Amino acid sequence: MLRMSVRTPQDFKHNPLEEAGYFPVPGAHLYTVLHGSPDPVARVLLVGAFASERHYSHIPWIRWARLLADHNVECLRYDYRGVGESTGAFEAMTFVHWLEDVELLAKWLQSRGGDVPLLIHGLELGAVLSGKTFDAGIGDILLLWAPPTSANQALRTTLLRRISMDNAFKYGDERRPVSSYIGLLEDGENLDVEGYRWTAQQWRDSFSVELPDGLDTADGTVSGRPVRSVKLDRQSTPLIKGSSVGYEGVNKDFSLLFSENLEWILSAARSRGGVCAYSH
Amino acid sequence: MHTVIDGRAAISVAIGDLYLRGTYHTVPGGRARQQNVALLFFNPGFTPRSALGDSAVYWCKRLTECGYPCFRFDLPGLGDSDGEAPDQILDFINKGGYASTVSALIKALVERYSLAGIVAVGHCAGAVTALFAAPQTKECAGVVLTDPYFFLPRERARFWLELRTWSSWSRIGAAVSAMYYVLRHIRLLVGRQRPPRNANLPLLRCWNQLSSAGLPMLVLKAPALKSRGLRPRIGEFDYLAYLQSKAGPRNRVSIEFVEGTNHSFADRKGREAVREHIEEWLKAQFLESPKGRTTERSGAVARRGAYEAVLPR
Numbered sequence: 001m002l003r004m005s006v007r008t009p010q011d012f013k014h015n016p017l018e019e020a021g022y023f024p025v026p027g028a029h030l031y032t033v034l035h036g037s038p039d040p041v042a043r044v045l046l047v048g049a050f051a052s053e054r055h056y057s058h059i060p061w062i063r064w065a066r067l068l069a070d071h072n073v074e075c076l077r078y079d080y081r082g083v084g085e086s087t088g089a090f091e092a093m094t095f096v097h098w099l100e101d102v103e104l105l106a107k108w109l110q111s112r113g114g115d116v117p118l119l120i121h122g123l124e125l126g127a128v129l130s131g132k133t134f135d136a137g138i139g140d141i142l143l144l145w146a147p148p149t150s151a152n153q154a155l156r157t158t159l160l161r162r163i164s165m166d167n168a169f170k171y172g173d174e175r176r177p178v179s180s181y182i183g184l185l186e187d188g189e190n191l192d193v194e195g196y197r198w199t200a201q202q203w204r205d206s207f208s209v210e211l212p213d214g215l216d217t218a219d220g221t222v223s224g225r226p227v228r229s230v231k232l233d234r235q236s237t238p239l240i241k242g243s244s245v246g247y248e249g250v251n252k253d254f255s256l257l258f259s260e261n262l263e264w265i266l267s268a269a270r271s272r273g274g275v276c277a278y279s280h
Numbered sequence: 281m282h283t284v285i286d287g288r289a290a291i292s293v294a295i296g297d298l299y300l301r302g303t304y305h306t307v308p309g310g311r312a313r314q315q316n317v318a319l320l321f322f323n324p325g326f327t328p329r330s331a332l333g334d335s336a337v338y339w340c341k342r343l344t345e346c347g348y349p350c351f352r353f354d355l356p357g358l359g360d361s362d363g364e365a366p367d368q369i370l371d372f373i374n375k376g377g378y379a380s381t382v383s384a385l386i387k388a389l390v391e392r393y394s395l396a397g398i399v400a401v402g403h404c405a406g407a408v409t410a411l412f413a414a415p416q417t418k419e420c421a422g423v424v425l426t427d428p429y430f431f432l433p434r435e436r437a438r439f440w441l442e443l444r445t446w447s448s449w450s451r452i453g454a455a456v457s458a459m460y461y462v463l464r465h466i467r468l469l470v471g472r473q474r475p476p477r478n479a480n481l482p483l484l485r486c487w488n489q490l491s492s493a494g495l496p497m498l499v500l501k502a503p504a505l506k507s508r509g510l511r512p513r514i515g516e517f518d519y520l521a522y523l524q525s526k527a528g529p530r531n532r533v534s535i536e537f538v539e540g541t542n543h544s545f546a547d548r549k550g551r552e553a554v555r556e557h558i559e560e561w562l563k564a565q566f567l568e569s570p571k572g573r574t575t576e577r578s579g580a581v582a583r584r585g586a587y588e589a590v591l592p593r
Binding site for chain 1: 281282283284285288290292297298299301303325326327328330332333334335337357358359360362364365366367369370544546547548551
C-alpha cells in the first residue's frame, strides 16, 4: 500500500499547474480548478457534493485533488451550475443542466491530449451524476464515493439535517415535522435550504435521477471499464454529511481512504493503458 | 477556460510563499465610485469564500452594481488558496492568526488596483480576523462584522453537550436550563458587568483601538436563541453594549439588528437585509460628506497616527 501521512503546513508545495478558470456552458460559466500534472498517467473529473454539502466537503475534496496531482493524476474539479463560484441562478437549474456540466467537462478533459484514461469520480449526488454519465459511454474508469440510490435520497438527507438545525432553535409547537417541509415542495413551492432555494421541479425530478443499475458487478468492470463504489460512513465527516460538522473536521486524517483509492486509480489506469510514472 | 468573464475574474495574489486565490467582482461598465473604496470578503470560519448559500457571491454582485468593486478570497488552507489549515484552527483564528495575511492581502489589492482603501467584511470567525487585521494596515478603510463573537469558545465535555441537547428537547430540561441562565445572570450583576473569564481580551482591545481611532465599523447581529433583539439571552454577557459603553467621541460604530434570519444570514431575508445595511452604511461613510466629517483620506491619516500610538510597528 502507498504510504501517506497528513500534510503539515510546512509540507505544502505550490503547484504552478493549478489553475482556476471559467468554462463556458449554455447560459452560464462553470468555475473550474485544474490540478495539472506535466506528464499525467490519468485524468480525473471530480464531481463533488451538491450545493450546501459542497461547503462542508470543500477542504478534504481539494486536498484529495492536490494529492492526485502530486501523483501524476491530473484532475479537474468544478462547482455545479448556479452553485459556489459558478454563475447562473440556482433556482433556474435542473438536473438536466447538472448532467450536461459533467458531460461537457468530461469531454473537455478528454480532449486535452495524450493517450491517458479518463476517470469520472463522484461524491454523493455527484456520484449519481457520474454514474449516469459513465453509463452513457463517457469515461474509461468510474469511482463512486458514498453514492445514494437516487438524487432524491441525497436531497432528503440534506433536508433532514436542515430541519434538525431549524428545530434546534425552536421550542415545542414552533417545530415543524419533516412532512410539512416536503409538503411545501410537493405543493409546488420553493424551499430555502441553507441559502439555496430548492424548487419544486428539482425535487420532483430528483426521483427519476437514479444511479444506473449494473454498475455494481462481480468483477468490478462494466464493459471492460473498471468501476469502484466506496461506501463512506459517519467517520468520513466532513467529506460526507455527519452528525456534526465543525472546526474539528477541518484537518481530519483521510490518509487511509486517500491511499486506498489512489492505489486503485493508478492500478485501474494501468489496466486501461495509462503509463504509470509513479513508483512505490 | 477563461480567467475573466463578464463581471468577475479569478485572481491570485502571492503573500509570502503562498498564492491566495480569490474572485474579483468588477463594477459594471468599469464605473467605480469616485472614492474608490472596495470590499474584501473572506472565509466565514472554515467554509469557502462564497459563504453559506453563496450569500457572499450575492452581496458582491449587488454591491458592484452600486459602484463598489468587491473581492472574495480564501485564506491559506481554506479553499482554493495554497497552504494547509492549522490543526487548532479556531484557536488560531481567535488569536488573530490570519490577521497578518489579511492585512498583507489588503495592502496588495490596494496597490494592484489603485484603490483608496478596502473595507474588510468578516462573518463569525471571519469577523474576528477582520478586527485583528484592521489595525495592521492603514489601507483598511473600515470593517463590516456580521454576527461577531468576542469570547474564546471552550471545549465542552460530551456530558455537557448531551445535557444541552436534552435541554432543547425536554420540558424539564428547558426549565433547568432557564434556571441555570438566571443564576448566571445574577453572577453577572454581582460581577458589575465585567467581561467574563473567557472573554477574548486582545480582541476587545483591538475593537477599542479601532473605535477610538474613528475607523468606520458596521456590526450586523442576527437573532440568537432566546435573545431579545440586540441583547443576548439572560445570563450571557452583552459584549456589544459593553463595547459601546467604552466608546469615545470619535467612534464611527453602527450596530444593527437583522430580524427574521439566522446566524448565516444566507436566507432571503438575511441576505437582503445585509445588502441594504451595507449599502446604506457605505453611502453614509464614504459618499456623504456632511460638515465636520473627515474625508476618507484625512481619516486614514488620523487613524494611522492613532494605531501607531497603540500598535507600534
